[in-house]
Amino acid sequence: MSLSIFLLAVPLLALGAVLALVSRSNRASAAIALATQAGAIALVLAGAGRCLLGGGAQELSWPWPPPINTIAFRVDGLGAFFLAWSLPLTWLGTLYALGYLRPYFAQGRHGGTHFALLNLIALSFVLIYSVQNALVFLLGWEIAAVAAWLLVIWDYKSQKIRFAGFNYLVSTHVGLFVLVAAFMLLHSKTGSMDFAAFATFLARPSPTRGTVFLLLGVAFALKSAFFPFHSWLPRAHAAAPAHVSALMSGVIHKAGLFGFLRFTLLMGRPEEWMGWTVLAFGAVSAFSGVLYTSTQRDLKRLLGYSSTENVGIAAMGFGLGYLGWCWGNASLALIGFAGGLLHVFHHALFKCLSFYASGAVYQAAHTVDLERLGGLARRLPRTAALFLLGGLAGSALPPLNGLVSEFILYTGLLSGQAPAPEANVVLVIAAAALAFVGGVSALSTVRAFGVAFLGTPRDASVQVGGEAPAAMLVPMLCHALLVLAGGLFPQLAIELARSSLGLFSFASPEVLAASLAPVGALATASRLLAAALLGLGLACWWKGRAARRSPTWGCGYTAATPRMQYTGSSFSEHLARIFEPYMPVSRRERLPNELFPQSSGQLGSHHADAVERRIFEVLARGEDAISEFAARIPAHSRFAFAAGLFAVIVLGAVASGGWP
């Protein structure tokens, strides 16, 4: 019964989208979107809230014309967990959009489409997180993908932004093809598009199950921008408005991880190779993502790579969960899944905060190029504090929420509970990789904050305006409070995830409580640390309030210019040099050559994305090879050659049993 209340959110959001689209004034559109989303949140929580509080799953199925036959909806703990924060965060993003797009509205731009699309994003969450039918799942998936694409190209007049949007559209559809392939494979084996039917097939190990696992893995990895499927992501994040980047990175792309968990639950106990694959994949993703954050010039590209890093960390948790499940170690499995799930949630909180703060920077300075910014802390003190908070949470520093989930993962990775000593060694190496990721992430945060907010302005042509309006500050403040609360009261987030963790067949409340017990100690330590930091901060403020201000001591040098400051590139150069084979750098330099040089020299370095560059290299090489080969075929027999190739493909398909 309550599920039909829940599903009322879908027509409500659709109605809101239509009204926002046709409404004349931008304010009215925004108000409609906010109101309908708030209504949808209330409906969804009324319908799904019981699942979160430990109630059972709720189901509902409707007859539907073929080929769908019936659409089943089922809200269980996992869906309710994702819904519980996805919709409110989207609401905050919509509120932020009202402030962020104000300069465009002032120029007469109509924003109805934008708010309608934000409503559609919320609608897609309701579908994806509750539906039990693969075709409707694909529908929700596609709504989210296309709406996100349209949101990204808000500034569609710029060719660069259209290109980035197109890049995203192609990438997400490559992922869709793989997902469709997986569903077709499942349909061929079960004759149904219902998840329940998939579940009975996936429960038994078979080679097809492995193939489906890999296909789904690739599709969800593309959605969540795992390395090496991430190259579209930094472009899209740099091009999109800040709230769209925030929602994509923090909320929309979490659908990939949701899909992964959903099919994990359908599949039941996995095989060990799957666990190792997921763990390694996550570790590589976290490692590569965080390395790229250290060299980015564009603040939003940097945050985009950081998403790749954080979904990698979450996947490491899931990999650990898989392994614990295979080994029959319920405690280890719960630690892994709990750590991963909480990291998904915590990442959404702090990453949106960082993106919103970078949006406030863009609003004020009209650029997010680190090498052109500087000294923003004086002009935008609130944004500076909020950006720092988000960055520190992302670096897993206490007493903020990012540490909680990584701490849970550390307790699992370092517990030494693997059955084989070799496996334990690998887990410890994974923990070391996680520590490395945290360290480099802290470096990137210090670099971005130091270069953009400290020092003095680097570029006189950058005119910095005022602090962000309330519509932007309020969402940032909400996120900041949640980030703090997540660190000081980690049990709250665990309570939120409890019912999703309860879905795993091996889970029991006692084991869950026992395996997450160290979090209590962490919470106490975090609170003490927070109190100490607060006291210290107040003491410093009290002591320094009468202090005389004087300029930075520059050794009495009177010809200093802002160009003499550390740049972002120089800050990370040492790290970049160590990992140069991994992060190729292209340098352009013209050094002064005579004893008394007549012209000044120049030095520029640029870190390209290695994956993107390799893809184009390989494509170009393959194209060359094919055209060379084609040129060698005599002109008159080209048709015969094509026919022969076709025949080979058909015969091959028949031979491999792919023909019906």
Next chain:
Amino acid sequence: MSLFQSLRVRRSQGTQYIRDVRSTVPTGFRGLPVIGEAGCGECRGCADACPTAAITVAPVRIDLGRCIFCAQCEEACPADKIRFTSEPKLGAARREDLLIAEGAVEPLRVQASAAFAKLFGRSLKLRQVSAGGCNACELELNAAVNVNFDAQRFGIEWVASPRHADALVLTGPLTQNMKEAVRLAWDAMPEPRFLVAVGACAISGGLYREAEAIDRAFLESVGPALFVPGCPPHPLTFVNALLDFLGIDT
């Protein structure tokens, strides 16, 4: 090196440092001048011989803030009225204390500052700025912390940044090119702080007091709390002036 070996080396080397910097008088040093009470008549030989106009006549007075201790006056005086002793204690906390009157036999006294003594009596960090100095003063200041004079034993040390310094030690006549750097260094110092003017150039401009390239506006706005005369001053002059100023008894 074993303990015994190092003790043996220590014994063979002996100790080099000056045990009592307060009462040691260096040999061959031209220090505090003494003016006798013989009559001068119309003679202005000493004042005319003085390259820095440090001497006024009738009665004869020498301004140690200008004196470069060249002893031209001693040579020029037909009555041997002016005589330079080897007394190194020449510092003063007030500019007027640097005037040596006829017949004065008492050594100069630095008026101790109770406030600074309380703050810096155990640890005084100094930042040096050479504002057009010739490096003579700077060499002697450097010597104040070498093994012989060893000012560190009293907690007096040079530091590399004005951010860490309690006092700015200024040498040189304060050229235009250095005026901004001196001001920056002074502004960069945390309070409480004080200024020490070392050498005739810093105290009065010395030989360059009328040069066009100097700009002493900084010294007019920030008065030195301690004057250490000399050209250059002996390390003992500098160390004793600081010890007296901070009321450090050894």
